Amino acid sequence: QLSLFRLTVKVPFRTSHSSVDSKEIKKFQLLAHKWWDEEGEYSALHSMNDIRVPFIRDTLLSMRSNYHPGNPLSGVKILDIGCGGGLLSEPLGRLGASVTGIDPLEDNIRTADRHKSFDPVLAKRIQYKSSSLEEIVEESMETFDVIVASEVVEHVADLETFIRCCSQVLKPEGSLFITTINRTQLSYVLGIVVAEKIMGIVPEGTHEWEKFVPPEELEHLLESNGFSVKTVNGMLYNPLSGSWSWTESTSLNYAVHAVKSGTLGQTDAPSETDMQQPLATAGTA
Numbered sequence: 072q073l074s075l076f077r078l079t080v081k082v083p084f085r086t087s088h089s090s091v092d093s094k095e096i097k098k099f100q101l102l103a104h105k106w107w108d109e110e111g112e113y114s115a116l117h118s119m120n121d122i123r124v125p126f127i128r129d130t131l132l133s134m135r136s137n138y139h140p141g142n143p144l145s146g147v148k149i150l151d152i153g154c155g156g157g158l159l160s161e162p163l164g165r166l167g168a169s170v171t172g173i174d175p176l177e178d179n180i181r182t183a184d185r186h187k188s189f190d191p192v193l194a195k196r197i198q199y200k201s202s203s204l205e206e207i208v209e210e211s212m213e214t215f216d217v218i219v220a221s222e223v224v225e226h227v228a229d230l231e232t233f234i235r236c237c238s239q240v241l242k243p244e245g246s247l248f249i250t251t252i253n254r255t256q257l258s259y260v261l262g263i264v265v266a267e268k269i270m271g272i273v274p275e276g277t278h279e280w281e282k283f284v285p286p287e288e289l290e291h292l293l294e295s296n297g298f299s300v301k302t303v304n305g306m307l308y309n310p311l312s313g314s315w316s317w318t319e320s321t322s323l324n325y326a327v328h329a330v331k332s333g334t335l336g337q338t339d340a341p342s343e344t345d346m347q348q349p350l351a352t353a354g355t356a
Contacts, residue, residue: 103178106156122315124162127248130328136285142167143317157183164196177201204236211240226284234296243333249281250326254283257322286321298329
C-alpha cells in the first residue's frame with residue numbers, strides 16, 4: 072500500500088556506512104517540482120497530513136502539562152528528516168513549532184523554500200537545509216525535542232546508521248515519529264503492483280519491496296539504540312476517496328512513536344494504551 076516517499080541522508084558522520092541511497096536521489100529528482108500539486112504524484116502524502124499531523128500533535132500534547140491553544144507546539148524544536156517540498160514541515164510550523172527540514176536533494180529544498188516564503192509566519196518558523204542526517208549530527212547533538220521521519224526509512228541505504236543518528240541529535244526523552252510500510256505479501260500486491268503498476272497512485276519504481284521495514288524489525292532497531300517504543304498504529308489508504316484512516320492491522324502502512332531514554336527515566340511518558348484513543352479519533356490538522 073502506498074507509503075509515499077520523501078528522502079533522507081547522504082554522507083556518514085564518523086562511520087563508513089551512509090544511509091543515503093544514490094538511486095533513490097535520482098528517482099526523486101525528476102519529481103522535485105511537483106510537491107505542491109495536490110492532485111499529482113504526491114496527492115496521497117497531502118492527504119496523509121489529515122492523520123499524521125494530529126498523531127504528532129496529540130501525542131506531544133499528551134506529554135505536556137501546559138501549552139497555548141493557538142500555538143500548541145510553541146517552543147518545540149522539530150527536525151523533519153527527508154522533508155521533500157515541506158508538506159509536513161509547514162503544518163507543524165503552523166502549530167507553533169520551530170522546524171528544521173533537511174533533505175539531500177537540493178531541488179526539493181528549493182521547492183520547500185519557495186513555498187514557505189509566501190507565508191511570513193512560516194518563513195520565520197521553518198528553516199530548510201540541503202543536507203543528510205549524518206552531516207548535521209556533529210553540529211546538532213541532542214538539539215531537537217522531536218524528530219519526524221515520515222515515509223523515509225523505506226528509502227534509506229543503512230537503517231541502523233539512520234536510527235543511531237536520530238538518537239544522537241534528539242534530546243533525552245525526546246520523541247521520534249516514523250511512518251513507513253511493512254514488508255508483507257499484501258504490501259507487495261497493493262503497494263507495488265496495484266499502487267504503482269495498475270492505478271498509478273505512485274510513480275512506478277518509487278518503492279522496492281525488499282526495503283520495506285517490518286514493525287518488529289524497526290522496534291528492535293529502536294530499542295537497541297536507546298528508544299522506548301510507545302505506539303505502533305496501522306494506517307490504511309483508500310485510493311477511491313483519497314483518504315487515510317487508522318487501523319489495527321500493521322500489514323500495510325504503520326506509524327510509530329518512540330521516546331529516547333533520558334536521565335530521569337520514562338515514568339511520565341504515556342503508555343501505548345493511553346494513546347490509542349486519541350489516535351483513533353484524530354481528525355484533521
